[in-house]
Amino acid sequence: MLTYKVIELGTVTEDTIEDALNEWTAKGWVFDGLQFSMRESSRRPSMAFVLFTRESTEAAHE
Numbered sequence: 001m002l003t004y005k006v007i008e009l010g011t012v013t014e015d016t017i018e019d020a021l022n023e024w025t026a027k028g029w030v031f032d033g034l035q036f037s038m039r040e041s042s043r044r045p046s047m048a049f050v051l052f053t054r055e056s057t058e059a060a061h062e
Contacts, residue, residue: 002053005051007050009047025052
């Protein structure tokens with residue numbers, strides 16, 4: 001069974017994205033994607049969501 005993990009970054013910089021990727025991949029999660037939330041008044045993202053997946057060892061509930 002595939003399990004998902006979503007990490008919210010309130011501060012979006014190269015360093016915060018890199019830290020999140022390094023931290024969660026070291027814990028066995030596989031990077032799946034990155035989504036940005038933009039403000040109308042700025043070109044820089046105000047938030048980011050880092051998406052990870054991994055196979056769960058638990059049996060799926062039917």
